[in-house]
Amino acid sequence: MLPSYLHCFKLFFSLVILATSLDLALGHNISQRSSTFPEPKWGREVIAEMTHNNSGQRISKFHFSHVRPSSTVYEQNIAAQNLVRRVMGENTARHFNLTVDNTLTKSEKDAFHLLKKGGNIVHIVGNSVTAAVSGFHYYLKHYLNGHISWDYDQLELPDTYPDVDIYIKFPERFRLFQNVCTQSYSYVWWNWARWEREIDRWALNGFNLVYAGTGVEAVWTKVYRELGLSQREIADYFSGPAFLAWNRMGNVRGWGGPLSVAWHSGQSLLQRRILSRMRELSITPILPAFSGIVPNAFQRLYPNAQLSKLSRWCNFEDKYCCPLLLDPSDELFSKVGTKFLQEVIAQFGTNHMYSADTFNENIPQHGDVEYLANVSRSIYQAMSDVDSNAIWVLQGWMFVNQVLYWTQDKVKAFLTAVPQGKLLVLDLAAEQIPSHDRLHSFYGQPYIWCMLHNFGGTLGMHGSLPKVNADVHQVRNTPDTMVGLGMVPEGIDPLHLCVITGRSSSKEHSRHYGRT
Template sequence: RFRYYQNVCAQSYSYAWWDWARWEREIDWMALSGINLALAFAGQEAVWQRVYLSLGLNQSEIDAYFTGPAFLAWNRMGNLRGWAGPLPRAWHLKQLYVQYRVLERMRSLGMIAVLPAFAGHVPQGVLRVFPRVNATRLGAWSHFDCTYSCTYLLDPEDPMFQVIGTLFLKELIKEFGTDHIYSADTFNEMRPRSAEPAYLARVSSAVFRSMTGADPEALWLMQGWLFQHQPDFWQPAQVRALLRAVPLGRMIVLDLFAESKPVYPWTESFYGQPFIWCMLHNFGGNHGLFGAVEALNSGPFAARRFPNSTMVGTGLAPEGIEQNDVVYELMNELGWRHEPLDLASWVTRYAERRYGAPSAAAA
C-alpha cells in the first residue's frame, strides 16, 4: 500500500537550506521512484509561532525555544531548544512559500503528504502563561546540558495538552489542507518519566486525541526508533501500552532500522498496528559506499510472511541523502516485487542502465 520516504532527522541533515527548486527536483525523483507517502514539514514553525502568540507567550519566549534551521529536527521532537536560534521572520516566510509549493507538487503527483502534529513538548513560556499547568521537565539529551535541552512535556491528562495540540493542528490544516496522516514522536531518544504502562497509554491516547480533535479522520505516523534505541526501557508491556492506546489501524509505525534491527519480530508485528518496513542505511548524514543489500533483498519478504503480519509497505528512512544511489534504487524496486531478486543479475543490469552500456572491463 505504501512506499514511504524521508526521516525526520534528514530535515536538518540534508534539507535545512533547500529552496523550492531543489525540492521540486526531489519530489520529481520521488514520483519517478514510486514514492506515495512522504513528510512535508516546512513552515510549521510559522504556524507554531502564531499559536504560541495567541496563547499569550511573548516573542522573546518563542525565540528562546526555536533552534536554528539546521537543528529543528531535534527541536520538533523535544530534544533541543534555543541552540543556534532564533529564527528570523524572513526565514518563516520563505518556509511557508516552500511548503505551499511542496504540497501542491506532491498532491498533484498523487502522493500523501504527512504533516506534523503535537507531540506534547512546549516552550517554558507556557508555564508562565498557565502557572498551574502540569508539565515534566525531561532530561538532558545527547551531549547538551539543560541550557539547550531539558524541554518540558505536558502531562497527558492536563487540559492544555488537548487545547494546544488541537489548536495547532486546526491552524496547520487551515494553512495547508490535509491528507489526514500526521507525524508525532514524543519520546525520541528520551526516557519517559514513568515505565508504568498506564502512563504510557495515557500519553499515546492524548497525542492521538489532539489529532482527532482537529481531524476526525486522523491517522498517526510514528517512528519506531525509540523501541530499538532504548530496549531496556521499552519492554513488551511498555511497547504494547503505547501502541494499543490508539485504535488499531489508526497508527502506522515506521520500523525504521529494519534492515539491521527490526522491531516487528519481538512485538508481535507491533501488537496489531500497521507498520512499514524501512531501510535506514545511514546515521548523521554520513556518506559511505555501503549497504546491507542481502538484508534488503530478504527482509521485506520475511516481514510479509511473519505470522499475523501487519506490514503495509516499504520505506526509505536515511538520516542523510545524496549518497550511494544503488541501495536506494534497490529498495525502491523491492517495493514492487513479490520475491527476492537475483542480486548479481540485478546489479549488472543496474550498472548498464545507469551508465548506458555494458563494459567488458567491468565483467
C-alpha cells in the same frame, strides 16, 4: 537521529548499510517477465484481506483510501505528463502517453500497465500519478537503458522504443521516503528548484508517503502568540534552521537560534509549493501534530499546569536542553493539540496523515503503563478531535534506541491505547534491528518496514544486498500487519539511492528483464 546509549554501535550500523533495487526492495508483482527470471513469490495482501499476526490473532482490515489526493483524473493526467516533460524535455516526452485510471486495480495498492505494440508511443496507465510516473521510469530504465538519479541523468536514448505489454502491482500500500532528521541534515537550505527536482525523484521511484515538516515553526509562532507567549520567549525556544529536527522532537531548544521573520515567511511559502506539488503527484504528505512538548515559558503562562522536564539529550547544557512535556491528563493538552492542528490544516490543508514523536531519544519520566497509554491516547485524541480520519504516524526508533525501557508491556500499553489501524508505526532500522518480531507486529497496529541505512547525514559506498533481499522476502511472506516499505536515510547518498531504487542500466540487466 543520534543514538544515545547506542552510540557505540553507530559504526556497526554504518558498515552494514544496505543496497538493493526498486524491484527487490520495493518489489513489484510482475505479470510478464523473461523466462530466465523466476516469478517472485510475494504472496501477501495486507490491506485488502484479513490476516493473522504472529500470535495467531485475527487482525482487522486496514483501509487507507481516504489518504489519497482529491484532485480530478484530468488534473492527475496533466500532472503525470508534466513531470515527464520536466525530466525528458518536450520532444522526448511526446513518445510517452501517461494516463491515470483509478479502476486499474480493485485494491488500494498502486499498479501500472505498460503497452506498446508498434508505432512510436508508449502508453502507460497507472491507478495514481505516482504509479503512472513510476511506470514510465520502469520502462526508461529496463527497456531504454535510461537513468534518472538524484544528481545526474543518462538520457541518451535509442532511436526505436521496444514493444512492451506488462502489468505491475506494488505489493504494499505505502512506499515511504525520508527520515524526520533528513529535513535538517539535507533539506534545510534548499530552494524551490532543488525541491522540485527532489519531489520528481520521489514520484519516479514510486514513493507515495513522505514527511512534510517545512515551515511548521511559523504555525507554532501563531499558536504560541495566541496562547500568550511573548515574541522573545518564542524566539528563545526555536533552534536554528539546521537543528530544527531535534527542536521539533524535544531534544534541544534555542541551539543555533533565533529564527528570523524572513525565515518563517519564506519557509511557509516554500511549504505550500512543496505540498501542492506532492499532492499533484499523489504523494501523501505527513504533516506535524502536537506531541505534548512545549516551550519552558509555559511555566510562566500556566503555573498550575502539570509539566515535567524531558530528559537531557546528548549532554546539552541546561540553557539548551530539556523542554517541557505537558501531562496528558491536563486539560491544556487537548487545548494546545487541537488548536495547533486546526492551524496546520488551515494553512496547509490535510491528507489525514500526522507525525508526532514524544519520546524520540527522550526517556519517559514514568514507567507506569497507564501513564504511557494516557500519553498516546491524548496525542491521538487531539488529532481525531480535529480530523476524524486522522492517522498518527509514529517513529518506532524509540523501541530500538531505548530498548531497555520499552519492555513489551510498556510498548503494548502505548500502542494499543490508539484504535487499531489509526496508528502507523515506522519500524526504523528494520534491516538491522527489527522491532516487529519482538513486539508482535506492534500489537495489531499497521507498520512500515524501514531501512535506515545511514546516520548523521553521512554517506558511504557500502551495503548488504543479500541480507535486505532475504529480510524483505521473509517479512512479505509472514502474515502480520506490514503495509509498506520505507527508505529513511539521514543523508541523501545519490549513488546508494540509485542502487536501491533501480537496477543499473547495463545490457545484462536489460536482458534480465526481457528487453525486446
